[in-house]
Amino acid sequence: HGELTGRVLLLFCAGLPALAAGLYGGHLCFGRLDEAAFRRVLLGLFVVSGAGLLWRAAGPG
16 A cells, blocks of 8 residues: 555664664563662653653754
8 A cells, every 4th residue: 555665664674773772672681670670761761752852842943
């Protein structure tokens, strides 16, 4: 239906290194964080992500 274009494939391939890094980082951290530490890390990532979205939305353009 036209959803799989060259640009989509290019962006998918561009995202593969980030996916691999995330999987590797998750594998390294698995079992080393207790539940409370995991929740703090996850909350921190949400805060950083939300701040980035707000910064982008408030910026020019």
